């Protein structure tokens with residue numbers, strides 16, 4: 001059996017999906033807009049969490065018109081916690097572009113690719129699931145399944161698309177694309193795939209040879225570790241936050257003054273320097289308890305926060321704002337900094 005050739009395998013896969021596909025709300029009435037938002041969100045987080053955020057997003061921005069009419073800050077705010085904020089900015093830009101062009105999203109993969117932030121995978125998902133276009137949506141799950149089925153760790157996306165084009169002659173492209181994604185999540189997982197339950201097991205070369213670990217490792221897939229000293233500086237019960245400038249990590253979002261540090265650098269000394277650069281005189285500093293680590297697209301990030309009181313000795317104001325951690329004033333913070341904000345001690349206004 002070969003997936004691209006044997007119709008029986010394709011029908012078995014589609015039947016498995018109809019029986020075992022999870023009843024997510026977005027599957028009930030897929031629209032180009034809802035599939036688009038869901039696909040971008042599911043690139044950021046697990047599908048169950050994406051479903052919850054997707055539901056919330058549609059309540060806030062039920063259609064493209066509402067989304068385009070919203071301000072970017074509002075859109076970023078709704079995206080908070082999902083990370084990779086350029087994706088939210090692109091969604092907003094694309095919605096504005098669609099409204100400028102009359103309010104209808106393109107219906108083909110190629111047309112969808114003309115919108116900012118919509119790449120090959122998202123365009124193919126929308127075009128196949130909503131419009132039935134026979135195009136393959138290749139994500140990490142689909143890639144893993146196909147590479148195992150053909151025992152080919154280097155199977156390229158172009159070859160996968162060709163193989164799936166054959167499959168789409170036997171079952172709708174949207175069904176097969178979603179079925180493969182779901183199979184990759186439920187059964188053909190990275191570790192310990194559940195081959196006994198898999199509809200493709202009979203012809204799967206990796207399963208038959210017992211070598212399901214043969215996935216190719218991407219060169220350079222390890223993320224660079226970054227340690228960042230963070231100054232949580234308090235004055236009269238308020239903390240200094242700043243908007244990250246363009247070209248820096250988290251551009252356009254809010255965070256505490258911070259700096260990437262080298263292995264040899266003392267984070268407390270860096271925090272003192274950050275305060276001095278802002279014209280602040282600092283009292284004693286304390287490391288903030290807790291672990292603040294997380295991922296970015298290219299980095300594994302480790303925050304080293306220090307808290308302390310500050311006096312505005314040299315100049316008042318500066319580029320940032322002093323905020324009460326319980327009232328962020330609608331600012332959008334990266335997830336790690338949001339956690340930090342919530343962990344800060346709230347002192348009275350004399351401090």
Ligand code: SF4
Pocket residue numbers: 145148149187188189193194195196198199200201202204205206207212
């Ligand atoms: S048989 Fe096993 S390895 Fe092959 S596609 Fe199914 S779950 Fe993956």
